[in-house]
Amino acid sequence: MSERKVRVRFAPSPTGPLHMGGVRTALYNYLFAKKHGGDFILRIEDTDQTRYVPGAEDYIIQALTWSKIIPDEGQSVGGNYGPYRQSERKHLYRAYADQLIESGHAYYAFDTSEDLDKMRELAKQAGTANWQYNHVTRSHMKNSITLSAQEVQERLDAGEPYVIRIKLPRNEEVKFEDIIRGWVSVNTNNMDDKVLFKSDGMPTYHLANIVDDHLMEITHVIRGEEWLPSAPLHILLYRYLGWEETRPQFAHLPLLLKPDGNGKLSKRDGDRLGFPVFPLQWKDPETDNISSGYREQGYFSEAFINMLAFLGWNPGTEQELFTMQELIDAFTLERVNKAGAKFDHEKTKWFNQQYLRKHNDKELGELLLPYLDAKGIHTDAEYAGKVASIMKERAYFVTDILDEGMYFFEPPINYDEKTLEKKWNAESRMHVENLLHRFEALEFFDSETLEKNFKDYLTEKETGFGKVGPGFRLAVTGQGMGASMFDICAILGKQETVGRMRTALEKLPA
């Protein structure tokens, strides 16, 4: 057992915006690293130049920054194991592919993509299993196993395109112990001779991944379940490269599933079911299509992260609200589930509501200012904070406070029609008029005074709340429901309140 410092990496491919499943993978890596006093490394796996999407790498960094998953090493922060972008490490990989050829664990293959497509098509038409380049079929293909050494050399010298494939042994059981899943075993007869080095001079994921993890001294590979089938190949690569001693341990995470039906959560599901699948908004550089993001939808990153942490992991206690530090302290890979987790948007909203309540009124007031500003309303954080203090208990998002409480910031322009129809009549009109006069005479305009005064009025008139309240609310807020009228009036202040009552008496039908 080595005493190596824990080093993990998150290795996304910049082929588009990072989706929430990717953020969770990054999060688990981060939590594991911090829990063990280790390093969290961000490595960009851009070996497929055809799928490169401009802006994707920047998006990944911004998404992690917003999520407060901060890399210790990476292209943007530096480190002693760089570069951290595989396209800039291109020169490193070839030597390892050559090493594998020399040791007999890899070979040149000259078959073109078209050749292979044809083979697959033929197999499909014959109704047989998928065609694979493996220990059986390789003896019928153009490669350095079937061709003479001289012909191979001639083709190489002539600059003919080729790839380098791993040469898998026959009928060998490859076993490894996954931290989350336990022992996993695959027979090499069921695996194929994967391409390690492409004809464009770039390594494939398989080679680059192993080489980089080794060179960067990665101790634990924590990645999605979609990699489980190729893990045995990676095990073999470590063995053939002579790196078994320092081979990282593997942990394959369960997938995030769509809320309804089954299958991996995808961008489409978010559009279809009305929730974001991306942490940040993303504008597709080609189509200009916009995909919504949690940040733009008004989620606190802490709520988003807390929710993600619980999708596939739990601490075994009944605590559900965790700060990042608490997550770090509580996290263990052993408590990660094996089965995929369906995403639940309702629970996500609930998490946000919980975090909303954790903020004090002043903080909420400050958070409201930019939204108010956007509406052309200029006020101060203190006033917005007062509004937040009585509106926050009915809000899931900061913006709910405005959606349901715009009347705090501007007088009602329209009055709720239903309430107008049902509750506004000669009697309620008279009550508002009477209240107006009483309120005008008040010296103090706090909630308690107003309530007492209002109730005294009810007693005097020998009437009930139901006869007076709705009309009063309508006159001041234009709404039929909402927070305590006394709180509302106290915040609006005497002048504004009586002014609105007066306006209502003028504007509303007699």
Next chain:
RNA sequence: GGCCCAUUCGUCUAUCGGUUAGGACGCCAGGUUUUCAUCCUGGAAAGAGGAGUUCGAUUCUCCUAUGGGCUGCCA
């Protein structure tokens, strides 16, 4: 099709052989509230099916079913 992985309330999950199978979201009912929301109380709701091991299986093994992943010179 083949290989691999998985399977507890609608959803996220607890349980590491013996529990009235617990919690949370959501849902329903009642209470509080002038109203809405909050809050409080209560309720409905689960071990895929079948064998085996065991004094005893949700828990261990096997089979079946179902679901998922992979099966590219993509990651």
